[in-house]
Amino acid sequence: xxxxxxxxxxxxxxxxxxxxxxxxxxxxxxxxxxxxxxxxxxxxxxxxxxxxxxxxxxxxxxxxxxxxxxxxxxxxxxxxxxxxxxxxxxxxxxxxxxxxxxxxxxxxxxxxxxxxxxxxxxxxxxxxxxxxxxxxxxxxxxxxxxxxxxxxxxxxxxxxxxxxxxxxxxxxxxxxxxxxxxxxxxxxxxxxxxxxxxxxxxxxxxxxxxxxxxxxxxxxxxxxxxxxxxxxxxxxxxxxxxxxxxxxxxxxxxxxxxxxxxxxxxxxxxxxxxxxxxxxxxxxxxxxxxxxxxxxxxxxxxxxxxxxxxxxxxxxxxxxxxxxxxxxxxxxxxxxxxxxxxxxx
Numbered sequence: 001x002x003x004x005x006x007x008x009x010x011x012x013x014x015x016x017x018x019x020x021x022x023x024x025x026x027x028x029x030x031x032x033x034x035x036x037x038x039x040x041x042x043x044x045x046x047x048x049x050x051x052x053x054x055x056x057x058x059x060x061x062x063x064x065x066x067x068x069x070x071x072x073x074x075x076x077x078x079x080x081x082x083x084x085x086x087x088x089x090x091x092x093x094x095x096x097x098x099x100x101x102x103x104x105x106x107x108x109x110x111x112x113x114x115x116x117x118x119x120x121x122x123x124x125x126x127x128x129x130x131x132x133x134x135x136x137x138x139x140x141x142x143x144x145x146x147x148x149x150x151x152x153x154x155x156x157x158x159x160x161x162x163x164x165x166x167x168x169x170x171x172x173x174x175x176x177x178x179x180x181x182x183x184x185x186x187x188x189x190x191x192x193x194x195x196x197x198x199x200x201x202x203x204x205x206x207x208x209x210x211x212x213x214x215x216x217x218x219x220x221x222x223x224x225x226x227x228x229x230x231x232x233x234x235x236x237x238x239x240x241x242x243x244x245x246x247x248x249x250x251x252x253x254x255x256x257x258x259x260x261x262x263x264x265x266x267x268x269x270x271x272x273x274x275x276x277x278x279x280x281x282x283x284x285x286x287x288x289x290x291x292x293x294x295x296x297x298x299x300x301x302x303x304x305x306x307x308x309x310x311x312x313x314x315x316x317x318x319x320x321x322x323x324x325x326x327x328x329x330x331x332x333x334x335x336x337x338x339x340x341x342x343x344x345x
Contacts, residue, residue, distance in 0.1 A: 003037045007044045018054060025049050046071065064105050065140060067097050072141050079149055088156045095150035099166065102143050106173075112137055115174060116144040121209065121297065121316075122176040128293055129207075130175065144174035151183055160190040178204055178213050185220050194227040198280070206287050209294070211319045214286060215245035221280070222253060231257050236268045236276035240284065286320040294320070307337055 001009070010028050014021050025045050032041045067075055075094050082091035106114045112135045117123045126132070148170040154163035164187040170180040181204040188197040201220045208214045218241035225234030234257060238250045254265045268276075277284050294317045301310035314330040317323070 003040050003044065006032065006035075006037075006041055007048065010045065011048065014052065018052060021052055022049065043071075043074075067101055072098060072101065072146065076141070076146050076149065079153075083149075083153070088153055092150075092153040092157060095146070095153050098146050099150040099169075102147060102173075103169070106139060106143055108134075108172075111135060114139050114143060116142045117174055117176060118142065121294070121313075122174070124293055124297060125176050125207065125209075125290065128289070142174075144170045144177045144180060147173060148177070148180050148183060151180075151187075155183070155187055155190065158190075160187045163187050164191070176207055178207060178209075181207075182216060182220075189223065192227075194224050197227070198224050202280075202282065205282070207290065208286060209290060209316065209320070211244040214320075215241045215243075215247055217241075218244070219247055219250065219253075222250075226253070226257065226260075231261050231263075232268075232272075233276040233279060235265060236273045239267055240273055291317065291320055307333065307340070311337060 010025070013024060013028075015024075025048065029042050029045050032038055032045075035041055065071055075098055079091045079094040079098070082088075082094070108114070113132070114137050115126065116139060117126055147166060151163045151167035151170060154160070154166060164184060167180050167184045167187065171177065171184070174180070181200055184200050185197055185204070188194075188200060197220065201217055201224065204220075205214065205217045208217055218237045222234045222237040222241065225231065225237060235254065238253055241247050242250055258265050273284065294313050298310060298313035298317055301307075301313060311330070311333050314326060314333060318326045318330050
């Protein structure tokens with residue numbers, strides 16, 4: 001069936017009873033989420049939900065979810081497309097409207113707060129680190145990414161001080177959003193605030209959950225060290241970055257250090273790397289508490305016999321630790337998944 005035929009079929013299933021129909025439409029969204037046209041179907045169902053909504057509820061929804069009759073996610077998508085087309089000022093006008101809308105309508109109260117946590121891991125990490133006492137409300141849209149895009153545009157328009165303030169709001173809507181921390185680091189680079197760059201990089205390391213994120217953090221530490229003329233430790237951090245991911249900018253950064261110091265650049269010893277971390281009051285590798293939470297989630301997946309979740313967290317755990325015992329367990333569950341796939345289960 002085409003998307004239009006699917007939507008007409010869904011429309012035929014409406015009863016005219018609002019509360020019943022909303023439950024029905026939510027179920028239809030889940031049903032077609034994995035469809036090849038899943039996003040288009042979801043958008044059409046959202047429009048259908050708005051169409052059947054009573055006037056009082058529609059007014060509230062318009063206040064929370066629309067700008068001039070256009071859903072926030074559609075405005076966000078348009079703003080992203082304009083960035084791809086290098087039309088930053090045009091994108092800025094849209095993200096400014098998004099930011100204003102979000103700030104006005106998604107405010108924290110004494111008892112509730114909006115959080116755009118993107119997945120179960122971020123949710124578990126947030127609960128672990130923040131132990132919130134307020135009711136957490138998950139908005140329909142990813143408010144953190146929407147606000148972050150406005151911060152990005154401000155930085156592109158050479159307004160880094162404003163960008164840093166806006167990105168702070170993006171972090172408040174999702175304190176686990178490493179993208180926001182990395183963008184804040186870029187602001188501090190532009191503003192020539194090395195100590196703020198060091199501080200935000202340390203914060204990012206504390207919540208990094210992938211090797212690529214750790215690699216970016218160590219690259220930023222290298223940048224900081226160059227900024228404060230600590231070239232030997234900069235080399236240590238750049239090489240440490242390469243352990244976690246292949247970063248194409250690092251050879252150029254190492255060459256830059258060579259042109260400044262006129263010293264031959266050689267890979268540091270493990271002792272030199274450890275000394276660099278100790279000097280800046282850090283430990284190498286992922287935050288042990290992060291690894292502990294991921295380990296607990298993998299164990300939970302095993303206990304529940306949920307193969308997909310088990311494999312997801314084992315792969316994540318191994319990526320951060322390179323632990324051979326985790327690798328052995330990961331390979332065992334990967335093989336099990338392959339066998340089940342062959343059996344059609």
